[in-house]
Amino acid sequence: MSTAEALVTADGTPLKVSLARATRRSKIRALMLVVPLFVFILITFFIPIGDMLLRSFQNELVGDILPKTVKALENWDESSGELPDETVFTAMAEDFKVAAENKTIGKVGLRLNYEKSGFSSLFRKSGRRAKKLEPPYKEAFLEIDKKWNDLEYWRIFKRESAKFTKSYYLAALDVGYDEAGNIAMKPEEKQIYLNLFLRTLKLSLLITALCIILAYPVSYLLSTLPANKSNLLLILVLLPFWTSLLVRTTSWIALLQQEGVLNDLFVWLGIVSDDGRLAMIHNQTGTIIAMTHILLPFMILPLYSVMKTIPPSYMRAARSLGATPLTAFVRVYMPNTVAGIGAGSILVFILAIGYYITPALVGGTEGTLISNLIAYHLSTSLNWGLAAALGTILLGLVLFLYLMYDKIVGIDNMKLG
Amino acid sequence: MDNNSSGDAVKNAFVQFKDVQKSYDGEVLVVKGLNLDIAKGEFLTMLGPSGSGKSTCLMMLAGFEMPTHGEILLGGKSITNIAPHHRGIGMVFQNYALFPHMTIFENLAFPLEVRKMSSDQIKEKVSKALDMVRMGGFESRRPGQLSGGQAQRIAVARALVFEPELILMDEPLGALDKQLREQMQYEIKHIHESLGVTVVYVTHDQSEALTMSDRVAVFNDGIIQQLATPEVLYEEPKNAFVAQFIGENNKLEGKIKSQLENNLCEVELAGDQVVTALNVQNREVGAETSMSIRPERVVLNPQENQVDNMASGKIVESIYLGDHLRLNVRAFGEQEFVMKVPNATEHSSLVEGTDVGVGWRSEDCRALDPFIPI
Numbered sequence: 001m002s003t004a005e006a007l008v009t010a011d012g013t014p015l016k017v018s019l020a021r022a023t024r025r026s027k028i029r030a031l032m033l034v035v036p037l038f039v040f041i042l043i044t045f046f047i048p049i050g051d052m053l054l055r056s057f058q059n060e061l062v063g064d065i066l067p068k069t070v071k072a073l074e075n076w077d078e079s080s081g082e083l084p085d086e087t088v089f090t091a092m093a094e095d096f097k098v099a100a101e102n103k104t105i106g107k108v109g110l111r112l113n114y115e116k117s118g119f120s121s122l123f124r125k126s127g128r129r130a131k132k133l134e135p136p137y138k139e140a141f142l143e144i145d146k147k148w149n150d151l152e153y154w155r156i157f158k159r160e161s162a163k164f165t166k167s168y169y170l171a172a173l174d175v176g177y178d179e180a181g182n183i184a185m186k187p188e189e190k191q192i193y194l195n196l197f198l199r200t201l202k203l204s205l206l207i208t209a210l211c212i213i214l215a216y217p218v219s220y221l222l223s224t225l226p227a228n229k230s231n232l233l234l235i236l237v238l239l240p241f242w243t244s245l246l247v248r249t250t251s252w253i254a255l256l257q258q259e260g261v262l263n264d265l266f267v268w269l270g271i272v273s274d275d276g277r278l279a280m281i282h283n284q285t286g287t288i289i290a291m292t293h294i295l296l297p298f299m300i301l302p303l304y305s306v307m308k309t310i311p312p313s314y315m316r317a318a319r320s321l322g323a324t325p326l327t328a329f330v331r332v333y334m335p336n337t338v339a340g341i342g343a344g345s346i347l348v349f350i351l352a353i354g355y356y357i358t359p360a361l362v363g364g365t366e367g368t369l370i371s372n373l374i375a376y377h378l379s380t381s382l383n384w385g386l387a388a389a390l391g392t393i394l395l396g397l398v399l400f401l402y403l404m405y406d407k408i409v410g411i412d413n414m415k416l417g
Numbered sequence: 418m419d420n421n422s423s424g425d426a427v428k429n430a431f432v433q434f435k436d437v438q439k440s441y442d443g444e445v446l447v448v449k450g451l452n453l454d455i456a457k458g459e460f461l462t463m464l465g466p467s468g469s470g471k472s473t474c475l476m477m478l479a480g481f482e483m484p485t486h487g488e489i490l491l492g493g494k495s496i497t498n499i500a501p502h503h504r505g506i507g508m509v510f511q512n513y514a515l516f517p518h519m520t521i522f523e524n525l526a527f528p529l530e531v532r533k534m535s536s537d538q539i540k541e542k543v544s545k546a547l548d549m550v551r552m553g554g555f556e557s558r559r560p561g562q563l564s565g566g567q568a569q570r571i572a573v574a575r576a577l578v579f580e581p582e583l584i585l586m587d588e589p590l591g592a593l594d595k596q597l598r599e600q601m602q603y604e605i606k607h608i609h610e611s612l613g614v615t616v617v618y619v620t621h622d623q624s625e626a627l628t629m630s631d632r633v634a635v636f637n638d639g640i641i642q643q644l645a646t647p648e649v650l651y652e653e654p655k656n657a658f659v660a661q662f663i664g665e666n667n668k669l670e671g672k673i674k675s676q677l678e679n680n681l682c683e684v685e686l687a688g689d690q691v692v693t694a695l696n697v698q699n700r701e702v703g704a705e706t707s708m709s710i711r712p713e714r715v716v717l718n719p720q721e722n723q724v725d726n727m728a729s730g731k732i733v734e735s736i737y738l739g740d741h742l743r744l745n746v747r748a749f750g751e752q753e754f755v756m757k758v759p760n761a762t763e764h765s766s767l768v769e770g771t772d773v774g775v776g777w778r779s780e781d782c783r784a785l786d787p788f789i790p791i
Contacts, residue, residue, distance in 0.1 A: 321528035
């Protein structure tokens with residue numbers, strides 16, 4: 001039989017078909033094992049997150065509540081320098097009457113207020129009087145509020161009546177529209193999010209670096225001790241996991257605050273004076289200390305699992321070949337732990353970049369991270385679109401760094417345990 | 418007997434162990450008072466079961482373990498306080514210990530780089546070492562891409578590339594399959610002969626030790642049981658452990674009945690039969706003894722004057738091994754003899770149940786100390 005011919009089994013069916021049939025059962029079984037978790041994650045994780053991410057550019061609210069106005073606005077040329085004509089005002093009067101009836105007018109006002117403050121009061125005021133409006137509507141509206149005479153409000157109204165918006169993303173990147181409606185950076189004093197993204201990245205990198213420095217010797221010790229001692233030490237490393245995150249964070253407050261244990265000790269030892277107590281909490285220092293402590297086990301465990309697989313004979317071989325202990329360590333031992341450092345760093349960095357509770361509790365104002373602002377927009381300002389945009393940017397950032405890591409170090413080299 | 422051929426005292430010893438003791442826990446001595454001289458250019462094997470202290474000796478020589486007592490001399494100078502990287506000893510490990518993140522070239526260049534040689538010199542020496550183990554052209558591979566035999570060759574080359582005078586090998590062939598192991602044994606032996614380096618080799622495989630070594634030190638229980646050339650070790654074991662550990666052995670237990678001339682003695686077996694044997698250890702009359710006879714020294718159906726000891730027996734097992742037959746003969750009541758018979762046409766009748774006679778010369782039967790199972 002020539003190799004070009006397709007292989008067949010004894011009864012003439014192609015070998016590949018026959019093989020697929022033979023392995024179908026085990027494939028189905030494997031699939032069945034995964035299905036419950038997959039469905040669970042799909043329903044509780046992917047769908048809500050997907051829905052959340054959609055909110056960062058979806059913008060159907062204005063068009064849904066004020067359909068006629070939006071349609072009439074299409075014919076208005078915002079660069080003409082004139083207010084929309086009577087048809088728009090007529091459509092708006094009809095829409096407002098319905099919306100005031102349904103009590104949905106406030107929602108639109110709130111939505112547009114994200115773009116420019118004043119919209120909320122304008123819409124609520126106009127909504128209240130919508131029933132009594134009489135033609136000509138243009139004069140009627142202008143009588144309710146002078147803002148209807150302002151072209152900028154109209155421009156924003158038209159822009160945000162589109163089905164999709166980029167305004168959330170622009171806001172998340174500290175970019176806005178200038179007077180003329182062009183996209184431009186916000187003035188420096190009004191920038192919030194870029195600085196926060198930068199701070200989050202910087203602190204996460206610093207915390208990752210601190211974790212590497214602190215975890216490396218401990219992992220080395222763990223991997224070289226005899227089993228009974230290393231098990232005890234490993235339990236000590238894992239002990240924090242058995243304590244609530246909240247308890248761990250608040251105990252750092254007790255330790256680090258101005259009247260706290262550490263400051264009392266410093267004063268007693270005479271390192272600092274009673275007036276010069278150190279501010280170690282509710283600032284960046286607090287965030288760094290507490291987060292490093294909490295994330296340290298995520299660095300130790302992958303490092304330890306990699307170091308355990310490095311046979312002691314590597315170091316011995318290097319020594320016998322003439323390398324000093326330091327050379328042997330740097331040139332032979334450390335390169336073999338790169339996989340562990342990579343895995344630990346990715347774990348710690350990704351956890352740090354989205355950390356919320358600890359910075360919220362001990363971060364003060366200068367120690368908060370981007371996640372705290374996302375939480376603020378979700379629960380306090382209720383600007384979910386902006387929260388979603390910030391979240392999407394954060395997710396994109398993590399994915400980008402992950403890809404960079406894959407390109408530079410190679411994800412196959414990562415060992416998680 | 419000429420037991421001095423083992424050369425207990427070596428002139429101009431290159432490596433010397435002097436009263437070396439080692440304990441890990443302060444309670445048990447793993448090495449009990451070791452004295453060993455190794456000559457320059459010698460291939461010496463430390464052979465013994467696991468836990469006999471042979472690897473510990475090697476690790477002390479390499480500098481990875483400190484002797485608890487005594488000292489080790491290299492070229493006449495004590496190296497007890499010299500760090501491993503200053504000893505200049507090449508070492509080959511059981512799991513090869515090639516650095517996985519370096520290419521073969523980088524692995525071999527490593528000892529030269531830490532010695533700050535120029536890159537031209539490094540290139541030249543590395544390619545010379547690779548040619549020696551017939552691995553030229555593998556420079557850019559990684560250790561993970563090599564087979565076990567190839568990796569072992571590279572490990573040997575790396576231990577040799579900086580031209581040490583002493584090479585230590587810690588069960589280097591333990592992970593290879595039988596055929597490859599035998600091939601590598603010859604290769605290592607040839608490298609040793611052509612370079613003239615001193616090799617200290619640790620193994621638990623007695624056939625490996627016999628094949629390769631100039632001298633073999635048989636370790637058990639932290640002491641050297643016998644230090645001798647392979648021939649002496651096999652032909653003239655000094656005690657029951659060595660007789661049992663090296664090669665195949667027939668063991669007869671009995672009590673010394675009387676002393677004869679020429680260092681021979683009469684031994685009474687459990688079944689009251691009396692045989693003559695060589696009283697190697699000059700054991701006293703009445704002492705328990707375990708006698709050792711090599712299977713190939715047992716004569717099948719001996720002629721009247723050919724042997725001093727004769728017995729009749731029955732074949733209980735006959736195994737065909739190609740070039741020879743391995744017979745299990747029951748004689749002296751319950752005693753079983755293993756013997757090897759060349760595969761010849763007239764021996765085709767040697768099947769189970771055949772009555773045969775067995776015999777041996779008194780000199781081939783060595784009365785030793787009673788055997789204590791390991």
